[in-house]
Amino acid sequence: MSRIDVVVTGLGATTPLGGDVASTWDAMLAGRSGVSPLTQEWAAQLPVRIAAQLAVEPSGLLDRVKLRRLDRSEAIALIAAHQAWGDSGLADSGLDPERLGVSIGSGIGGALTLLAQDDILEASGPRRVSPHTIPMLMPNGPAAWVGLELGARAGVHSVASACATGAEAIALGLDMIRAGRADVVVAGGTEAVIHPLPLAGFSSMRAMSTRNDDPERASRPWDKGRDGFVIGEGAGVVVLERAEHAVARGARVYARLAGSGITSDGFDIVQPHPEGAGAIRAIAKAISDADVAKSDIVHVNAHATSTPVGDLAEITALRVALGDHPVLTATKSMSGHLLGAAGALESIATILTIRDSVVPPTINLDDPDDSLTLDVAANKARHMDVPAALNNSFGFGGHNVALVFTRP
Amino acid sequence: MTRDEITAGLAEILEEVAGVNPDDVAEGKSFTDDLDVDSLSMVEVVVAAEEKFGVKIPDNEVQNLKTVGDAVSYIEAQS
Numbered sequence: 001m002s003r004i005d006v007v008v009t010g011l012g013a014t015t016p017l018g019g020d021v022a023s024t025w026d027a028m029l030a031g032r033s034g035v036s037p038l039t040q041e042w043a044a045q046l047p048v049r050i051a052a053q054l055a056v057e058p059s060g061l062l063d064r065v066k067l068r069r070l071d072r073s074e075a076i077a078l079i080a081a082h083q084a085w086g087d088s089g090l091a092d093s094g095l096d097p098e099r100l101g102v103s104i105g106s107g108i109g110g111a112l113t114l115l116a117q118d119d120i121l122e123a124s125g126p127r128r129v130s131p132h133t134i135p136m137l138m139p140n141g142p143a144a145w146v147g148l149e150l151g152a153r154a155g156v157h158s159v160a161s162a163c164a165t166g167a168e169a170i171a172l173g174l175d176m177i178r179a180g181r182a183d184v185v186v187a188g189g190t191e192a193v194i195h196p197l198p199l200a201g202f203s204s205m206r207a208m209s210t211r212n213d214d215p216e217r218a219s220r221p222w223d224k225g226r227d228g229f230v231i232g233e234g235a236g237v238v239v240l241e242r243a244e245h246a247v248a249r250g251a252r253v254y255a256r257l258a259g260s261g262i263t264s265d266g267f268d269i270v271q272p273h274p275e276g277a278g279a280i281r282a283i284a285k286a287i288s289d290a291d292v293a294k295s296d297i298v299h300v301n302a303h304a305t306s307t308p309v310g311d312l313a314e315i316t317a318l319r320v321a322l323g324d325h326p327v328l329t330a331t332k333s334m335s336g337h338l339l340g341a342a343g344a345l346e347s348i349a350t351i352l353t354i355r356d357s358v359v360p361p362t363i364n365l366d367d368p369d370d371s372l373t374l375d376v377a378a379n380k381a382r383h384m385d386v387p388a389a390l391n392n393s394f395g396f397g398g399h400n401v402a403l404v405f406t407r408p
Numbered sequence: 409m410t411r412d413e414i415t416a417g418l419a420e421i422l423e424e425v426a427g428v429n430p431d432d433v434a435e436g437k438s439f440t441d442d443l444d445v446d447s448l449s450m451v452e453v454v455v456a457a458e459e460k461f462g463v464k465i466p467d468n469e470v471q472n473l474k475t476v477g478d479a480v481s482y483i484e485a486q487s
Binding site: 063064065068069127128130131132 | 425426427448449451452455
């Protein structure tokens with residue numbers, strides 16, 4: 001049996017860099033930072049007072065009554081999914097809803113709703129807790145809302161693998177189409193947890209940058225001065241489609257999702273394996289699944305979150321798994337770390353890198369770590385032919401996901 | 409409070425929680441069939457009405473409140 005090919009026919013995003021894919025991509029190529037000070041009153045007492053907040057508020061795009069029923073992570077997932085759906089041209093294609101699936105996850109879920117409703121519970125008692133609380137905070141909420149609004153009936157899934165969620169959701173979409181369970185899967189990730197509790201939790205782990213006086217320079221993967229990640233919020237969604245289906249309807253194809261590799265470390269709940277063993281296996285599996293050679297992967301959109309340990313473990317893994325030829329970038333230097341949406345946004349960046357033959361920069365790489373032994377598109381975009389590229393995502397819990405995209 | 413005043417108060421609540429056009433709110437209108445208020449929104453309407461009108465509307469009464477007029481009568485009797 002010949003293998004089912006899967007291609008990307010739609011993109012959607014709302015991020016700290018822009019309210020859609022085009023503006024986000026323009027900002028990335030220009031090397032702009034989406035990180036800014038948190039000016040809310042609650043931020044004053046926190047050790048971390050910076051974040052990559054959405055460039056465009058959902059309140060301008062969805063009506064007030066609808067927003068009352070949506071967690072912020074659900075609202076932005078809907079915005080990104082509708083963009084991707086519109087971009088794909090599938091709306092009027094006569095697609096059988098039973099052949100349409102959804103795979104959209106979140107790393108943390110509806111925490112803003114949980115915390116806001118707990119405030120109401122404490123202040124006013126249980127009767128004042130919103131009847132919309134549960135569908136707003138349930139982790140499958142974003143996928144369920146997207147499935148509802150698009151009428152998807154082939155299955156709605158929501159994986160959760162912390163900061164690998166967005167990539168794993170896309171990998172699951174690939175599996176669904178290959179397994180014959182769907183012709184089209186709307187896949188991606190969403191996250192919106194900029195609130196004192198998650199910030200305090202990550203801060204207590206000493207995982208976040210405290211460069212509060214210089215927000216735009218705080219996210220600095222591979223730089224000697226890096227001191228942790230910068231939290232971001234946003235959603236990224238891609239439309240995956242069986243290649244023959246896309247060709248038959250004359251769809252515009254961005255790229256091919258050629259393969260995926262998923263592994264688990266079995267090592268530590270939060271620390272990456274020091275030699276990147278799980279990451280190496282994930283990359284090797286993705287390359288094998290994509291049926292490409294190591295040498296074909298000329299570019300990697302790295303996970304690189306700007307933490308001291310994680311950034312270098314990934315370099316070690318890439319050297320072993322690919323060699324010393326790929327040109328890397330870390331777009332989190334600009335977008336911040338979108339947690340469960342990161343793998344989706346970075347997949348979109350990887351896809352557009354292939355389409356436009358340009359690698360977006362890693363900004364703030366002023367003084368590269370001595371252990372950075374691979375070539376990075378430092379501080380300015382690099383024009384180069386990219387027939388095939390890899391996107392890495394790793395998550396607390398020891399999740400490793402690698403995706404290979406190629407020119408269609 | 410007159411029936412018209414209670415109706416106007418309910419219309420404000422319905423607009424806030426369910427996006428119902430206040431001009432559509434009249435005593436003869438059914439919450440679910442005419443005003444498209446779903447069951448979760450009805451819970452919000454009830455809680456907001458209790459607060460606004462200073463009444464108690466037990467859950468076992470809510471099922472009897474099919475129309476705006478039903479709710480006006482209940483609130484009128486309680487207040």
